Amino acid sequence: QVQLVESGGGLVQPGGSLRLSCAASGFTLNYYAAAWFRQAPGKDREGVSCVSSGAGRTVYADSVKGRFTISRDSVKNTMYLQMNSLKSEDTAVYYCAASRACVGVGLSSGGWRGQGTQVTVSS
Numbered sequence: 001q002v003q004l005v006e007s008g009g010g011l012v013q014p015g016g017s018l019r020l021s022c023a024a025s026g027f028t029l030n031y032y033a034a035a036w037f038r039q040a041p042g043k044d045r046e047g048v049s050c051v052s053s054g055a056g057r058t059v060y061a062d063s064v065k066g067r068f069t070i071s072r073d074s075v076k077n078t079m080y081l082q083m084n085s086l087k088s089e090d091t092a093v094y095y096c097a098a099s100r101a102c103v104g105v106g107l108s109s110g111g112w113r114g115q116g117t118q119v120t121v122s123s
Helices: none
Strands: 003-007 010-012 018-025 033-039 046-051 058-060 068-073 078-083 092-099 117-121
Touching (some): 018 033, 018 092
Parallel strands (some): 010 117
Antiparallel strands (some): 003 018, 046 058, 092 117
């Protein structure tokens, strides 16, 4: 059964850091492009970052460039999002997804998506 499970969300103060994990099962994550999305209350879903299959070329939204880092561990079949210098506007539910290819900071249609993990940045 194909599954993506996010973890690592929580409450953090502005300026703090969190690392989100996305554990894949039922398929080999490295064979696919994988991405992080987020959705804040009352806002549209936003692409955060995408990593391509194979060589793992990365792309980031301007809003997170220089603060967030996407990575993968092929042994653990897991993708990560290291988030530093967090701001209140980063508060959202974060989702991971996998599909055939990155399209900008998003993904081509199809593929799979996790259930999300809440990130709240507040003092």
